[in-house]
Amino acid sequence: MxxxxxxxxxxxxxxxxxxxxxxxxxxxxxxxxxxxxxxxxxxxxxxxxxxxxxxxxxxxxxxxxxxxxxxxxxxxxxxxxxxxxxxxxxxxxxxxxxxxxxxxxxxxxxxxxxxxxxxxxxxxxxxxxxxxxxxxxxxxxxxxxxxxxxxxxxxxxxxxxxxxxxxxxxxxxxxGELEPAQTLTTTFRMANVDGGRRAGVTRADLHAAMATAAESGAYDLPRREGSDHVTPVSGMTATIMTRLESTAARGGEPVDITDPDFLTAVEIAGRRQALEYARFLVDRVPGYEASSLVALGTQIGVRxxxxxxxxxxxxxxxxxxxxxxxxxxxxxxxxxxxxxxxxxxxxxxxxxxxxxxxxxxxxxxxxxxxxxxxxxxxxxxxxxxxxxxxxxxxxxxxxxxxxxxxxxxxxxxxxxxxxxxxxxxxxxxxxxxxxxxxxxxxxxxx
Ligand SMILES: Cc1cc2nc3c(=O)[nH]c(=O)nc-3n(C[C@H](O)[C@H](O)[C@H](O)COP(=O)(O)OP(=O)(O)OC[C@H]3O[C@@H](n4cnc5c(N)ncnc54)[C@H](O)[C@@H]3O)c2cc1C
The missing domain is CATH 3.50.50.60 (FAD/NAD(P)-binding domain)
Structure with missing residues (x-):
């Protein structure tokens, strides 16, 4: 009924x-x-x-x-x-x-x-x-x-x-059934970014800094590229940087991205990863020295x-x-x-x-x-x-x-x-x- x-x-x-x-x-x-x-x-x-x-x-x-x-x-x-x-x-x-x-x-x-x-x-x-x-x-x-x-x-x-x-x-x-599924991303925003100094960093510079930081072992950054961008709010940037895997790395078997246990795990891991990328930005990217993380995406981004x-x-x-x-x-x-x-x-x-x-x-x-x-x-x-x-x-x-x-x-x-x-x-x-x-x-x- x-x-x-x-x-x-x-x-x-x-x-x-x-x-x-x-x-x-x-x-x-x-x-x-x-x-x-x-x-x-x-x-x-x-x-x-x-x-x-x-x-x-x-x-x-x-x-x-x-x-x-x-x-x-x-x-x-x-x-x-x-x-x-x-x-x-x-x-x-x-x-x-x-x-x-x-x-x-x-x-x-x-x-x-x-x-x-x-x-x-x-x-x-x-x-x-x-x-x-x-x-x-x-x-x-x-x-x-x-x-x-x-x-x-x-x-x-x-x-x-x-x-x-x-x-x-x-x-x-x-x-993931016929071809590998796209990865997932937890977005985050940073405030108090010095836009002038950040503008002096090229995309290649940013990616090189990420690779160096990741290879040093001091930061856990699975994706060695990704981007930040200006927003309508002065001094605030938004990022698309984190990467959560949905398939192969978990033993080659495609996962069901709607499975509640999987979603719970990636939501938690995504927020942890976002904090790591924010730490990297503050430590290693000019313009971010005095910035702080002010927002995490309400939920993980599923492609x-x-x-x-x-x-x-x-x-x-x-x-x-x-x-x-x-x-x-x-x-x-x-x-x-x-x-x-x-x-x-x-x-x-x-x-x-x-x-x-x-x-x-x-x-x-x-x-x-x-x-x-x-x-x-x-x-x-x-x-x-x-x-x-x-x-x-x-x-x-x-x-x-x-x-x-x-x-x-x-x-x-x-x-x-x-x-x-x-x-x-x-x-x-x-x-x-x-x-x-x-x-x-x-x-x-x-
Ligand atoms: C990390 C990431 C970065 C991206 N970057 C960009 C970008 O910069 N620019 C761009 O244009 N595109 C980007 N995309 C792609 C784009 O954002 C999405 O493809 C698009 O927003 C999907 O819109 P949609 O309306 O189809 O689905 P969704 O936005 O997923 O909307 C589906 C809606 O249905 C609701 N819903 C789901 N299930 C149920 C249910 N059972 N009952 C009731 N409600 C339900 C959800 O809560 C949601 O509101 C990105 C995607 C991701 C994940």
């Missing part, structure tokens, strides 16, 4: 990261009654609990183009209205990054979702799904008041981990867990060949960025200025009738995912999934029956960029 009914809606979005929040906004604007379910006490997922920089809005290289707009642009405008936002070239050439204050983004997501008319449910953890003939009829969420059920015509799995698809029994590739099997699957060749698709709903020019096990990271670039299309079919769950996915659990191989997982692309996918879900919910409730040309027309009307010809060249890089 299902637990007490909490809501019956047209579209239920599970997970409120860059993908899910955008999906909820788009679906509500499309006229659907929307419920957005989130296990954390705030919206944003990785975009607020882990990070502070959007990548993927721009292609990297000498001739940058803006390839994502629509709701993503509204998010940036709303952030700017609350305080400074820093546009900066990426250390590794993934294109211009847009660095914001994560605390502001929590509020921005809430405002935009509520203004669109969607209902938000925080502290609500999806636990189960009732499925009949591929149709998800009811889901169960754990709340402080006990288990509750939610019914919807269309569901969007934006949980990052494909939790809804897993509980429903729909096929997904587990990270990949499960990728569902969709009606289409994006591949490495598609990405590196900048392939176009008739049903594409967004673009990606970001390189394949593989944070594999070991001391470094691998980068593979698309041709300068090029972008791959993101097919609508990668959002349509192959085994399901009424479920779409958006964000990092979309249908792609390991390599293709390593390119398309940037937050701007997650927003583009979210906008497409939310728009499609509203169209479907108003009709047959079968997302794969949505008229793709009509979906594309609506996305363009709402500011999305769907083809490279529509991408705008960037005149000046801030």
């Amino acid at each position: 299902s637990p007490p009914l909490l809501a019956t809606v047209d579209v239920c979005v599970v997970g409120s990261g860059a993908a899910g929040s955008t999906a909820a906004i788009a679906a509500a604007r499309g006229g659907a009654r929307v419920l957005l379910i989130e296990k954390l006490p705030f919206l944003g997922g990785t975009s607020t609990a882990v990070l502070d920089t959007f990548y993927g809005f721009y292609t990297p290289g000498a001739r940058p183009h803006k390839v994502v707009a629509g709701i993503g642009d509204e998010v940036i405008a709303a952030l700017r209205a609350l305080g400074p936002v820093v546009e900066r070239p990426n250390t590794y050439g993934a294109g211009i990054g847009v660095t914001y204050l994560a605390e502001h983004l929590k509020v921005v997501w809430e405002r935009l979702v509520e203004l669109a008319g969607a209902r938000i449910l925080l502290h609500a953890f999806l636990q189960d799904a009732e499925v009949r003939d591929g149709i998800v009829e009811t889901i169960t969420v754990a709340t402080k008041s006990g288990l509750r059920s939610v019914r919807a015509r269309v569901f969007i799995d934006a949980s990052g981990d494909a939790d809804l698809c897993r509980f429903a029994g729909f096929a997904a590739e587990r990270a 990949e867990t499960r990728r569902v099997y969709g009606d289409a699957r994006l591949t490495r060749d598609d990405v590196l060949g900048a392939r176009r698709f008739a049903d594409q709903i967004g673009l990606c020019g970001a390189p394949i960025e593989d944070h594999h096990v070991g001391v470094d990271t691998t980068w593979r670039y698309l041709p300068d200025g090029a972008a791959v299309g993101i097919p609508y079919g990668t959002l349509v769950v192959r085994d399901a009738v009424n479920v779409l996915v958006a964000g990092r659990c979309f249908s792609a191989t390991h390599d293709a995912h390593a390119s398309v997982r940037s937050m701007a692309q997650c927003m583009a996918m979210g906008q497409a999934a939310g728009t499609a879900a509203a169209i479907a919910a108003a009709g047959s409730a079968v997302p794969r029956e949505v008229d793709v040309a009509a979906l594309q027309a609506r996305l363009r009307r709402d500011g999305a960029i769907l083809a490279v010809e529509e991408a705008t060249p960037v005149v000046s890089v801030a």
Whole structure:
């Protein structure tokens, strides 16, 4: 028997990261009654609990183009209205990054979702799904008041981990199953950094200092590169430096990244590692002498867990060949960025200025009738995912999934029956960029 009914809606979005929040906004604007379910006490997922920089809005290289707009642009405008936002070239050439204050983004997501008319449910953890003939009829969420059920015509799995698809029994590739899974990272922030002195340290200097420190045996630094960057707050930097392994080093067997014992172990080890990198920065990097660690990421950053099997699957060749698709709903020019096990990271670039299309079919769950996915659990191989997982692309996918879900919910409730040309027309009307010809060249890089 299902637990007490909490809501019956047209579209239920599970997970409120860059993908899910955008999906909820788009679906509500499309006229659907929307419920957005989130296990954390705030919206944003990785975009607020882990990070502070959007990548993927721009292609990297000498001739940058803006390839994502629509709701993503509204998010940036709303952030700017609350305080400074820093546009900066990426250390590794993934294109211009847009660095914001994560605390502001929590509020921005809430405002935009509520203004669109969607209902938000925080502290609500999806636990189960009732499925009949591929149709998800009811889901169960754990709340402080006990288990509750939610019914919807269309569901969007934006949980990052494909939790809804897993509980429903729909096929997904587990990270590490076919290719080594990406590593995990605990982010941290440092305050009272002397920006002038730090600016005199090149990337090569920083990495050389890390290698020297690690090889001396005085510091335990598993990753010998990684980056720090300026933030909108004077004297505060944020880092992507730590590395927690998810596969081979544990005897070659892939681990289940959603396993609670594994997550507990890496959360604890990640914080310990962050303190070690902070100690290294203070001791060895000019500008950090008087700085202190002021914040750890709310939770560990997980790059990949499960990728569902969709009606289409994006591949490495598609990405590196900048392939176009008739049903594409967004673009990606970001390189394949593989944070594999070991001391470094691998980068593979698309041709300068090029972008791959993101097919609508990668959002349509192959085994399901009424479920779409958006964000990092979309249908792609390991390599293709390593390119398309940037937050701007997650927003583009979210906008497409939310728009499609509203169209479907108003009709047959079968997302794969949505008229793709009509979906594309609506996305363009709402500011999305769907083809490279529509991408705008960037005149000046801030
Ligand atoms: C360390 C790290 C550094 C990165 N650096 C960058 C960067 O600088 N710039 C960039 O653009 N991208 C970066 N990425 C990639 C990017 O951040 C992610 O791919 C993207 O944010 C994923 O968004 P999402 O909405 O798909 O998933 P998530 O952000 O993971 O959101 C999923 C949401 O679902 C919720 N959820 C999960 N399960 C449940 C459940 N069962 N019930 C209810 N809620 C649930 C989660 O709490 C979360 O809010 C990085 C990723 C990592 C891990």
